[in-house]
Amino acid sequence: MSPITRRGALALGAGLTLTIIAVDEGAATPAEADAEIAKFTGGKAAESGKIAIDLPDIAENGNTVPLSIKVDSAMTANDYVSEIRVVADGNPFPGIVKFHLTPMAGRAEVATRIRLNSTENVIVLAKTSTGKFYMDRKVVKVTVGGCGG
Amino acid sequence: MAEKPRLRVPETAKKGEIIQIKTLVAHPMETGLRKDDNGKPIPRKIINAFVCTFGGHEVFRADLEPAIAANPYFEFTVQVQESGTFAFAWTDDDGTVTTAEQGITVS
Numbered sequence: 001m002s003p004i005t006r007r008g009a010l011a012l013g014a015g016l017t018l019t020i021i022a023v024d025e026g027a028a029t030p031a032e033a034d035a036e037i038a039k040f041t042g043g044k045a046a047e048s049g050k051i052a053i054d055l056p057d058i059a060e061n062g063n064t065v066p067l068s069i070k071v072d073s074a075m076t077a078n079d080y081v082s083e084i085r086v087v088a089d090g091n092p093f094p095g096i097v098k099f100h101l102t103p104m105a106g107r108a109e110v111a112t113r114i115r116l117n118s119t120e121n122v123i124v125l126a127k128t129s130t131g132k133f134y135m136d137r138k139v140v141k142v143t144v145g146g147c148g149g
Numbered sequence: 150m151a152e153k154p155r156l157r158v159p160e161t162a163k164k165g166e167i168i169q170i171k172t173l174v175a176h177p178m179e180t181g182l183r184k185d186d187n188g189k190p191i192p193r194k195i196i197n198a199f200v201c202t203f204g205g206h207e208v209f210r211a212d213l214e215p216a217i218a219a220n221p222y223f224e225f226t227v228q229v230q231e232s233g234t235f236a237f238a239w240t241d242d243d244g245t246v247t248t249a250e251q252g253i254t255v256s
Contacts, residue, residue, distance in 0.1 A: 064218040075228075091216050092182055099225075100210040104203065106167035106228030112211075113218040115180075146218070147182055 027117060033089035037135070040085045040098075040125050046135035053124050053138045059116055062146030068111035071126045071134065075101075081108035083127040090120025092147055115146035154237065158251040162229050166255075170201065170209075173222045174239045174247060180215035196221050198240040204233040229255045 037046075054068040073081045080103045086096040099110050108126070116122070123137040157171040174196065181193025193215065201209040209225045221239070232255045239247045 068224070088216065092180070093214060093216065095214045096216040097214060098212040100207075100212075101225075102206075102208055104206070104208045104228055105226050107226045109224075109226050110209075111222075111224035113222050115216045115218050147180060147216075 027090050027092060028088065028094040030089045030121075033087050033094040033121070033123060036087045036094040037085075037123060037125060040083075040087075040127070041133045044131075044133055046125060046133035048134070048136060050134040051124050051126055051136040053122065053136055054111075055122055055138050055140050058141045058143065060143045062116040062118070062142040062144055064113045064146070065116050065140065065142075066111070067114050067122070069109070069124055071108035073108045073126075073128065075103050075105055075108055077103045078129070080105075080129050081126050082129045084108070084110060085125040085127075086114070087123045087125070088114075088116060088120050089123070090118045091115070092117065096122075116140055116142045117145045117147040118142050154239065154247060154249045156235075156237065156249055156251050158235055158253060161254045161256065164230055164255050165228065167226050167228045168253070169224060169226050170235065171222070171224050172199075172201075172237055172249075173220055174199075175220050176239070176241070178213075178215065178217060178219045178221065182215070194242050196239045196241055198238075199223060200238045201225070201227075202236045203227060203229075204231075208235075229253060231255050 050072045052070040059065040071081045081101050084099040087094050096114050119141045121137045121139050126134045152175040154174040159168050162168050176196050179194040183191045197213050199211045208227050234252045237249045
């Protein structure tokens with residue numbers, strides 16, 4: 001038997017077509033999201049805890065999804081949350097926003113409105129001025145995607 | 150940008166109080182992924198940066214990507230120690246900068 005049968009070749013072709021369609025739709029993969037996370041942390045491990053993510057469980061309109069983030073931090077001059085990175089694993093691009101904070105904030109609390117393309121994970125990372133990283137994630141079910149076609 | 154940015158900053162605060170600031174600027178945040186009726190891609194045009202300063206010092210900054218919803222909205226906090234002026238600036242992909250200011254009296 002030859003290594004590539006006709007049926008095998010057809011299946012392979014179908015697989016390729018599917019891949020091309022997926023690329024065309026342009027959704028970020030979890031791997032791309034992981035790469036974005038690694039870019040932020042510089043490959044350092046992120047601890048869990050400290051972050052509270054407020055997102056709806058179900059977003060009927062992916063065009064505008066309210067997101068608020070609280071990071072447990074005293075926000076003193078010596079130890080404060082300096083950056084908060086938001087990433088998603090099902091949008092055309094994994095990055096959503098990056099916040100830069102200063103001790104003047106008093107509290108590490110931010111809110112905005114984001115776009116989500118489909119049911120996906122929203123990942124929030126926090127970096128402290130002491131070089132620590134924290135990470136948490138929340139899955140949002142999206143009824144109507146917000147990235148247009 | 151014709152429409153003025155909307156700001157919510159308390160007019161007064163006590164020294165050391167942590168106040169909340171809310172801002173909204175009118176902008177379509179065109180992602181660059183959509184196509185027009187003729188199937189031509191609509192070029193990306195977003196607000197890519199937002200900065201808030203107090204007395205000239207940066208207190209909050211955001212790097213925006215196309216996944217920020219139209220009419221970018223932000224909420225954040227500032228601990229105020231003295232009276233002064235908050236300045237806000239939104240930078241468009243085309244280089245246009247929209248600015249706004251709001252003073253606060255701290256006692």
